[in-house]
Amino acid sequence: MKATTVATISGRLKIGFILARSFTLSAFSLFVDTLRLASDDTDKSGRRFADWQVLSSRGNLISASCGIQVAPTAGLIDPTQFDYIVVVGGLLNCENPVDEDTIAYLKRAAAKKVRLIGVCTGTFILAEAGLMDSHETCVSWLHFDAFRERFPDLAVRADRIYQLDRWRGSCAGGSSAADMAANIVRRHIGPSAERNALEVLQIDKARSHLDIQPRRPLSTDYDDSRLRAVILMMEQNVEEMLPIAEMAASVGLSRRQLERLFVEKAKSSPSAIYRRIRLERARHLLARTKAPLIEIAVSVGFVNASHFSRVFRSTYGQSAAEWRSSIGNPAAA
Template identity: 45%
Template structure:
């Protein structure tokens, strides 16, 4: 199946080059929504004055009642649903898994009308779940967060979501894993409709170094979440959540309600290594990501990756990759900073 983007293009002389309508699910993820909107806002005007000159965006609603995010903050809708074809894209921002099935029927009708009119649909965070549940992702590739990969499989038999990259563009369906990836997906749209300079400007003002390609790996993927063993998955996620302050395997076992020997057996059977070694690999993979994508010092990366000092980190990194962190950073083309400590 072809997966190249089929995206409408406006005439460059048009004043408003990109128009987006937002559907916010109940208990949506605020940061994913805010990141997407801010890229549009900063690209829409000179500087950061927020005038919607090049880009326009509206939060849509069927009731016009405030919509509550998962954080408890509310957003006031601006327009009723109306005709979806007045927008270039309709973006569905999801949030908590428990709310995926609770989309108002008016929104379902509106999204189906948008699809029939050829308006591309965008699923942000669990917005992809919502689009699948209402039958608008059949035959499309779909991006979801690695954290929700198994949740997706449980809800949608026979579908294989993409959980190892930050966003997916498949014809007139665009999906992303949420968080910072929503900024990169928005920048992708801005570059196509408004220009590369405007997309880059937006990201730089947001203190994001540069636009990431769709196939950029999602950060923090813990080894193999497809092992099929729920205990191994839970242990890996728990390790991922404690990278900077590593907890012992005994503590991992205690939190999961099993003993250390049970975890060790299951890790060996499912992924062929010990939980201690797996935890170390997760921390080193996190360090590798920081070396590729940040200018933090070697010492700062060591601390953020849960190593007691930079010497310990450098030794562990060399054992795994055959080179020092500084040498690795030089080969990947990132700015090299002095090793300290």
């Protein structure tokens, strides 16, 4: 029995790519190569089931963050020709990653109900244009703090590899671009096309939107997704601490079950791990900023500087001020 697929505009899945200045080449290439391999049988690179264009307002070569340049294949043509428009971002310190004409084009596409996807920091471009309102955004854990600081009113998460939320999609970048592309291929072309693409790419199985982002919290690997998800929540909530029971419930456990899980896997209690995360964040701020101790204490969830200093000394054997001075931070002078 043939699997049901979602209808496309023209009978073929059509995707337009917007590449930001200093875009991430791996995210773009994995996304487009998944389409290429799904769009024909075996490895013929035909465009039987899918088509794609690299769009640009000016037609100039677009440089990736690694220095490789990509030539656009079309101008900013009618956005309704596409089922999706994918914005591939890159370096966050790149000013004006896309021009005003491209922003206007994305807004027109949104108004015409074309689905928009931000890959890597492409989500920042969409959010800056006001196009992620009322949608939940998935970003890399590496960019979570920057996104929340820049767009405090938007819902954001860094525990999943990608998100398809109604008219918007977002992707953490890297290899998860292939996972998101595989999901789209499965929806619009079918499981056999997805399987063909993944086999040629030597990917055993595409991850789903529920998979947790791979990372090493506190330089330690944990093999339990519930524990990883809770640690990620801790890292994302150091100023206003979440109750242990609330975090336990979010992963389907009671507080006691979560505590047993932490002792078994992390050899420590949830509260002790949470404290380590907050103190590590404090050490980062002590080393990298000139912020006064009270400001740092509050930013990592302590009610006053004296309590923070006591906990810091009991953990590291010296006060926060002494530690800052010992590493040569000019703020200690």
